[in-house]
Amino acid sequence: MESPIRFKGTASYLTNEALETSVDCALALRKPLLVRGEPGTGKTLLAEAVAEALGTELLTWHVKSTTRAQEGLYTYDTVQRLYDSRFGDGDVRDIKRYIKLGPLGRAFTSEKRVVLLIDEVDKADIEFPNDLLHELDRMRFRVTETNEDVIAKERPVVIITSNAEKELPDAFLRRCVFHFIDFPEKELMTRIVQVHHPKLEQGLVDQAMDAFYKIRNMQRLRKRPSTSELVDWIHMLKTMGVKDVKLDKNLPFLGTLLKKEQDLVAYADQMSGGARWRS
Amino acid sequence: MFVPFIYRLRQHGVPVGTQEAIALAQALTMGLHDSSLDGFYYTARALLVHSEGHLDAFDQAFLAEFRGIEGKHVQLKEELLEWLKDAKLRLSDLSEEERKLVESLDLEELKKLFEERMNEQKERHDRGNKWVGTAGTSQFGRAGAAGEGIRVGGEGANRSAVQVADARKYRPYRSDLTLDVRQMEMALRRLRMWDREGADEELDLEGTIDATAKNVGELEVVTRPPSRPNTRVIFLMDVGGSMDPYVEPMSRLFSAAKKATHWKELRTYYFHNCIYGRVYKTERFDEPMYLQDLMHDCGKHYKLVIVGDALMAPYELMRQGGALSLQDDNALSGIACLTTMQQHWKSSVWLNPEPSTYWTGNTIEAVRHVFDMFQLTLEGLTQAMQFLNRGKQKQ
Structure with missing residues (x-):
C-alpha cells in the first residue's frame, strides 16, 4: 500500500496537528472533508491551501440559497435549444450540445485529480446535501436527457465548508470527515499575523493582539471579530502608519473589527462604562 | 483495540x-495516527465526531478511556535517556557552568523531576523558567536557553492528547446545555413549511420552458400556485410556582420565538400548572381564551408547543375540579383536557425544562403518555422542531 499523502499547510496557510490529521484522513479514506467554524477562520482558504499543496487545480462551487443539487451535476439548456429551433441555428437534434456540466460534473470529467470546494453548503435548502449523497459516494451520475453516465476519471478531493450555526442532515454528516476550525490561540494567531505582515514591528503586533482579544472577549457582541478581521485591521494600521494602539473609545479603525451597529454601540457602552467605574 | x-x-x-x-x-x-496516542486522538476525532456539539462529549469519553495510558511519557522518557547519553559524550563541549548542571542532576533525579513537572503542568507553556515548554530557561523543553535544554517530544509545541482533551475547550459548543436566544432562534428556524396554496396564478417559468422545449417549440404555458411560508404556531407557557426557577430560559425561548420571522403566525398563551378550560393571553392571567374558541380559531394544521415542567399534585392532573384556581372551568380533568388538545392538533410537542432524568415517577410521566416530550436544551429543541416538521404523532 502506498503511504498516504501528508498535508502540512502551505507557506501562507498555517495549520495545526488536528487540522492536518483531518485533511490526511479525508485524502487517505477518500471521503469528503467537512469544515465548520466561525466565519473568518479560513475555511475557504483551506481548500486553496490543499490544492496548492497537492499541486492541483481548484474548482469552486459557491452555494446560494437558491442552488439546487442538480446544478452541480449538469444543466440542460432548454432555452438555448428553443432559440436554436426557432432560428434554425445549430443542430437541435443533438441534445448533448445543450448539456452544460456543473462544478461537480467538471470535477468528474477532469483528466487530473482536482480539489472541489463546495462552499457554504448550509446556505442552500436543508435537503440540499442529501441530494448530493449518492453522487459524492459513487462519484458518478447519469445524464437522463442523453442517457449517458458521467463517471469520475480521478476521484476529486471534495472539501465542503459550512457555518457553525446551521445543522446538516445526519446521513450527510456520517459520510464526511469532520473538522471544526477553532478560533486560533494567541500563539498561532501571532504566527498567522506574521505570515501576512512579516515586517511589522513586534510592539505594535503585541498591542494590537492584546486589544483584539479583549474586544473578542467582550460580552454582548453579536458578531465577534475573527482572523480575517484582525488581518485586515493590522493591514489598515500598517498602511495608515499608526504606531500605537490603545484600547479605548477612540480605537483606530474600529469599523474593520466590528461590523454591526449594535456591536459598535455595545463597545462604546463598555468603554465609557469602564471609565465611569474607574473614576 | 478501539x-x-x-x-x-x-x-x-x-x-x-x-x-x-x-x-x-x-x-x-x-498508519494515519503515527502510532501515537496524540495521532489517534486527532484521527479518531476527525472520523468519529460529526458536529462541534459532540466534541466535548468526545473529549470526556477519550479522557475516561485513555487517562493513565501515558504513551507520550514513555516516548519522552526514552528521548530523555538518549539526550543524557548524548550529553555525557559532549561534556567537553559544555561550559564550566553547564557541566556542573549536568553533573548536579543524576539520571533518576532528573527523570523524577521531569515527570513531576509533566504531571503538575496542565497548560502548554512558553518563555518561562520552570515549566516544560518552549523558549524557556527550564531544563526541559524546546528552543530554550538552559544549557542545551531537553527537546520534549516530536511535536513539542503541542499539548498531548490527554491534555488537549482535559482542557475541555469545546464545552461551550455542547448542544445539550441550555441555550441562548440566538441558538434558540436557529433551532426554531428548523420549523418551517412551504405550501403551494390557492389558485394557479404564478407562471412556472422553468416548467413552461421545459414543456415548450419538449413540445419542439410550440409554446405551452405552465402555471402553479405561489409558494408561501405557512407555519402557524401556538405557544402555551406554564408560568408561576414550580416554573419560577426557569424564568430565564423561558423568556429567552419566548423572545426567540417572537423573532422567528419565518412563521406566518405565532400565538402565545399562558397557563398555570395544567390546562383546563381556558388559557390566558397575559402572564397575569387576565383576558382568558377558552380552549373551545382556541380550537375553533386554530385548525389542526397549527403546530402546538407547550412549555412547562408538567410537575403538579396528582389530583390537579387527574381529578375533575382539581384546578387550583376557582375561576378555571374544570368540568374536565386536566389530563382529559390535554388529551383533547393533543388529538385536535396534528402535531404537538411538550418542552420541559426539567432534566430528563426526573421524568419518571411523577406527573411528568402521565403527561408524557399524552404529549411527545423534549427537554428544553438545544438538542431537545432541535429534535422537537424536526418532530413538528414531520408531523407524526402519538396515537
Whole structure:
C-alpha cells in the first residue's frame, strides 16, 4: 500500500496537528472533508491551501440559497435549444450540445485529480446535501436527457465548508470527515499575523493582539471579530502608519473589527462604562 | 483495540456506528495516527465526531478511556535517556557552568523531576523558567536557553492528547446545555413549511420552458400556485410556582420565538400548572381564551408547543375540579383536557425544562403518555422542531 499523502499547510496557510490529521484522513479514506467554524477562520482558504499543496487545480462551487443539487451535476439548456429551433441555428437534434456540466460534473470529467470546494453548503435548502449523497459516494451520475453516465476519471478531493450555526442532515454528516476550525490561540494567531505582515514591528503586533482579544472577549457582541478581521485591521494600521494602539473609545479603525451597529454601540457602552467605574 | 472506546462514546451520547468504526480501522491500518496516542486522538476525532456539539462529549469519553495510558511519557522518557547519553559524550563541549548542571542532576533525579513537572503542568507553556515548554530557561523543553535544554517530544509545541482533551475547550459548543436566544432562534428556524396554496396564478417559468422545449417549440404555458411560508404556531407557557426557577430560559425561548420571522403566525398563551378550560393571553392571567374558541380559531394544521415542567399534585392532573384556581372551568380533568388538545392538533410537542432524568415517577410521566416530550436544551429543541416538521404523532 502506498503511504498516504501528508498535508502540512502551505507557506501562507498555517495549520495545526488536528487540522492536518483531518485533511490526511479525508485524502487517505477518500471521503469528503467537512469544515465548520466561525466565519473568518479560513475555511475557504483551506481548500486553496490543499490544492496548492497537492499541486492541483481548484474548482469552486459557491452555494446560494437558491442552488439546487442538480446544478452541480449538469444543466440542460432548454432555452438555448428553443432559440436554436426557432432560428434554425445549430443542430437541435443533438441534445448533448445543450448539456452544460456543473462544478461537480467538471470535477468528474477532469483528466487530473482536482480539489472541489463546495462552499457554504448550509446556505442552500436543508435537503440540499442529501441530494448530493449518492453522487459524492459513487462519484458518478447519469445524464437522463442523453442517457449517458458521467463517471469520475480521478476521484476529486471534495472539501465542503459550512457555518457553525446551521445543522446538516445526519446521513450527510456520517459520510464526511469532520473538522471544526477553532478560533486560533494567541500563539498561532501571532504566527498567522506574521505570515501576512512579516515586517511589522513586534510592539505594535503585541498591542494590537492584546486589544483584539479583549474586544473578542467582550460580552454582548453579536458578531465577534475573527482572523480575517484582525488581518485586515493590522493591514489598515500598517498602511495608515499608526504606531500605537490603545484600547479605548477612540480605537483606530474600529469599523474593520466590528461590523454591526449594535456591536459598535455595545463597545462604546463598555468603554465609557469602564471609565465611569474607574473614576 | 478501539472497540470499547466506540461503546464508551455511545454512552457519552456521541452517535457513532459501524460505518465510523470501519473508517477508523481503515485509517489506523494506513498508519494515519503515527502510532501515537496524540495521532489517534486527532484521527479518531476527525472520523468519529460529526458536529462541534459532540466534541466535548468526545473529549470526556477519550479522557475516561485513555487517562493513565501515558504513551507520550514513555516516548519522552526514552528521548530523555538518549539526550543524557548524548550529553555525557559532549561534556567537553559544555561550559564550566553547564557541566556542573549536568553533573548536579543524576539520571533518576532528573527523570523524577521531569515527570513531576509533566504531571503538575496542565497548560502548554512558553518563555518561562520552570515549566516544560518552549523558549524557556527550564531544563526541559524546546528552543530554550538552559544549557542545551531537553527537546520534549516530536511535536513539542503541542499539548498531548490527554491534555488537549482535559482542557475541555469545546464545552461551550455542547448542544445539550441550555441555550441562548440566538441558538434558540436557529433551532426554531428548523420549523418551517412551504405550501403551494390557492389558485394557479404564478407562471412556472422553468416548467413552461421545459414543456415548450419538449413540445419542439410550440409554446405551452405552465402555471402553479405561489409558494408561501405557512407555519402557524401556538405557544402555551406554564408560568408561576414550580416554573419560577426557569424564568430565564423561558423568556429567552419566548423572545426567540417572537423573532422567528419565518412563521406566518405565532400565538402565545399562558397557563398555570395544567390546562383546563381556558388559557390566558397575559402572564397575569387576565383576558382568558377558552380552549373551545382556541380550537375553533386554530385548525389542526397549527403546530402546538407547550412549555412547562408538567410537575403538579396528582389530583390537579387527574381529578375533575382539581384546578387550583376557582375561576378555571374544570368540568374536565386536566389530563382529559390535554388529551383533547393533543388529538385536535396534528402535531404537538411538550418542552420541559426539567432534566430528563426526573421524568419518571411523577406527573411528568402521565403527561408524557399524552404529549411527545423534549427537554428544553438545544438538542431537545432541535429534535422537537424536526418532530413538528414531520408531523407524526402519538396515537
